[in-house]
Amino acid sequence: MSVSAETSSPAALAVAPQASPRKQERLKRGLRKLVRSKTGLIGAVLLLLIVGVALFAPWIAPHSPGKTNVSVKLLPPMWMSEGTAMYPLGTDNLGRDLLSRLVYGSRVSLIVGLCSVALSGLIGLVLGLLSGFYGGWIDHLIMRVVDAFLAIPTILFMLLIMSILGPGLGTLIFVIGITGWVSYARMVRSEVLSIRERDYVRSSRAVGARNLRILFVHILPNVFSSFIVISTLNVAGVIISEASLSFMGLGIQPPDVSWGGMLSEGRQYLATSWWVATFPGIAITITVLAIIFLGDWLRDTLDPKLK
Incomplete structure (x- = not known):
């Protein structure tokens, strides 16, 4: 009876909630590292601004x-001589x-970027766990499929599937997702x-x-930090892939708007109206750099090999 009373006492039960303060402490420590990291902070701020722009x-x-x-076509930016504040x-x-x-x-x-990385990350995470944990013929089969994907240039594989399935947002997410899991x-x-x-x-x-x-309780939590890091960095590559496919006319189709499509439409006006293609290129560059900066900070923070 005395043992039961001791284990059910408030002092004993107070041990359980200690995990939450530890998580809060880790979060505070991570935020302090983010503030100290100039590139990580710049990347986080830029990415928050881009997400805010997309949401609103x-x-x-x-x-x-x-x-x-058409009466105002190819109008220059507002700071040029013929520009107007109505079209900044x-x-x-x-x-x-x-x-x-x-x-x-x-x-x-x-x-x-987010949907494609989620799809490819889920496929790669599951297959990687099965291959590494069970080994044998499962590992051999999965690795041979990986070798087959690596033998084909990714952009050619994407072009082949897009030409068969046709362009569109859903098709684009699917194609990038199933080619990026390797x-x-x-x-x-x-x-x-x-x-x-x-x-x-x-x-x-x-x-x-x-x-x-064993797989999901002991192994998965130990690989998840590396998985988050590579996922963050891969978002930047996916955005470039989307822009490339849209630039070639196999990505997002009008009336939907994409930065790659804007680049494709503006390339023929580079000599006379540089702003049509330049601003989409700048937007892509800033977004990719923001994600890379944030991904580098995540790698330095979460990767145990760098601690």
Whole structure:
């Protein structure tokens, strides 16, 4: 009776909530590191601004992104001699406001980036866990599929599938997602091969823990930090892939707006109306750099090999 009373006492039960303060302390420590990291802080601020612009696009954009007005086509930015404050960044060959199209184009880039990375990351995480943990013929089969994907240039594979399925937002997310899982699978597999031989995993096996419990309770949390880092960095690559496919006419189709599509439309006016293609290129560059800066900070913070 005395043992039962001791274990059910408030002092004993107070031990359980200690995990929450530890998480809060880790979060505070991570935020302090972010503030001290100039590139990480710049990346976080820029990315928050881009996400805010995408979320509040209808209230930020001064015009409808698809509204045409040929009487003001190829109007220069407002600081040039023929520019006007009504179109701060000028207009394109159909008289559409470039600022409004850039604002709405941020939505497409972020949606494609996040959804494609989520799809490819999920596929790669599952296959990497299975390959590294079980080994044998499962590992051999998955690695041969990985070798087959690596043997084909990714952009050619994307072009082939897009030409078969046709362009569109859903198709673009699917194509980038199923072609980008290889890097996740290889990274997760290498981590699992190391972790599965550690003492706590062997101890779990010795006491009769099931494979699924070992996999998801003991191994997955230890590879998740590396998975988050590579996912963040891959968002930048996906945005570039989306822009490349849209530039070639196989990505986002009108009336939807994408930065790659804007680049494609403005390339023929570079000599006379440089702003039509320059501003979408700047938007892509800033977004990619922001994600890379934030990804580098995450790597320095979460990767145990760098601590």
